[in-house]
Amino acid sequence: QSALTQPASVSGSPGQSITISCTGTSSDVGGYNYVSWYQQHPGKAPKLMIYEVSNRPSGVSNRFSGSKSGNTASLTISGLQAEDEADYYCSSYTSSSTPYVVFGGGTKLTVL
Amino acid sequence: QVQLQESGPGLVKPSQTLSLTCTVSGGSISSGSYYWSWIRQPAGKGLEWIGRIYTSGSTNYNPSLKSRVTISVDTSKNQFSLKLSSVTAADTAVYYCARGYSYGYSFDYWGQGTLVTVSS
Numbered sequence: 001q002s003a004l005t006q007p008a009s010v011s012g013s014p015g016q017s018i019t020i021s022c023t024g025t026s027s028d029v030g031g032y033n034y035v036s037w038y039q040q041h042p043g044k045a046p047k048l049m050i051y052e053v054s055n056r057p058s059g060v061s062n063r064f065s066g067s068k069s070g071n072t073a074s075l076t077i078s079g080l081q082a083e084d085e086a087d088y089y090c091s092s093y094t095s096s097s098t099p100y101v102v103f104g105g106g107t108k109l110t111v112l
Numbered sequence: 113q114v115q116l117q118e119s120g121p122g123l124v125k126p127s128q129t130l131s132l133t134c135t136v137s138g139g140s141i142s143s144g145s146y147y148w149s150w151i152r153q154p155a156g157k158g159l160e161w162i163g164r165i166y167t168s169g170s171t172n173y174n175p176s177l178k179s180r181v182t183i184s185v186d187t188s189k190n191q192f193s194l195k196l197s198s199v200t201a202a203d204t205a206v207y208y209c210a211r212g213y214s215y216g217y218s219f220d221y222w223g224q225g226t227l228v229t230v231s232s
Contacts, residue, residue: 048213
């Protein structure tokens, strides 16, 4: 069982907006602004889409945005395109006896 | 452009030690405030962070794997390595190396991944 909870699947039509949630605890998502989001196409390595809750790396479309409220982070994709169909994973720093990173279980995005 | 490439055996016997190396090109592994991580993904499942190393040699490991993991760095070869001991079938996965950005908690460059199967 993953430390962060994501919906198994979401779907949307081209042009629409969708939001993927990522729920943790005050020891990870809620306590720190080190939430990241990754996009993974089949057979490929993950790609960083959002870091530090809402920052986009250079080259990532501004259709992707991130936010956080309490223990839940969210990834919103606006203007859905066919190429957005992929698996999406959230991650967070988590406090412990040693710092480490936890991932969500992943969400399959289907563009209808 | 930074590139990472994993290498190592694709088949490991149960109870033995899995050993992988990640070669970094397009930049020095010693430059900048980056952490170098290993992450794995069993087939059809999610991502699991294994651990990381800073160029100073300091390491952090996933508590669930800590007793079996060792990550080391060889700055002269621009490489870092993973050793996972006492492997079982549950360790079968695609193993990725990645560069940790933002205090090492975001991964901006990834290797292509290498499948390691644990089987006799």
